[in-house]
Amino acid sequence: MCIPMCIPIYLGYVKKTNDTSITVPLNEYCKEILDRYHYLPTAIPKFTEQHFNKSLKEMAEKVGLIRLVRRITWIRGKPSQHSLPLHEVLSSHIARKTFITNSLILGMGESEVKKISGHKDDRSFRRYVEMGNSYLSKAKDKLSKDKVDAMINMLEGN
Numbered sequence: 001m002c003i004p005m006c007i008p009i010y011l012g013y014v015k016k017t018n019d020t021s022i023t024v025p026l027n028e029y030c031k032e033i034l035d036r037y038h039y040l041p042t043a044i045p046k047f048t049e050q051h052f053n054k055s056l057k058e059m060a061e062k063v064g065l066i067r068l069v070r071r072i073t074w075i076r077g078k079p080s081q082h083s084l085p086l087h088e089v090l091s092s093h094i095a096r097k098t099f100i101t102n103s104l105i106l107g108m109g110e111s112e113v114k115k116i117s118g119h120k121d122d123r124s125f126r127r128y129v130e131m132g133n134s135y136l137s138k139a140k141d142k143l144s145k146d147k148v149d150a151m152i153n154m155l156e157g158n
Contacts, residue, residue, distance in 0.1 A: 104132035
């Protein structure tokens with residue numbers, strides 16, 4: 001993936017998919033990083049998806065992302081669970097799903113996230129919204145009045 005040089009970087013990252021252009025607005029931090037490499041032919045190097053995913057796994061292992069995660073695979077209609085280190089399962093697709101879910105949890109509008117991610121189908125996008133809402137519900141439960149009162153009492157030594 002690269003940013004075409006004919007498009008000003010400050011407009012955002014543009015990706016062409018199925019005859020549709022997706023413009024991703026860049027925040028100041030992203031613009032600052034891209035400005036550092038303004039002298040290169042492309043601001044972001046081109047990688048194949050396989051090379052990108054392999055590099056992502058190697059970097060994650062080097063920084064110690066080794067906590068176990070559960071991977072479910074389906075074999076002849078039956079689920080099979082395996083525990084693997086996080087760095088072994090990381091991929092660009094997982095990064096995309098994480099971005100979408102975190103953006104929704106942090107309050108970005110559904111239509112904006114949908115535009116950035118390139119989703120055209122509401123059905124496939126709904127699962128991210130439901131996942132975000134589920135996370136927020138669990139977070140609210142953790143901050144129930146009884147739990148907050150108990151924490152205050154504990155801190156006060158009562």
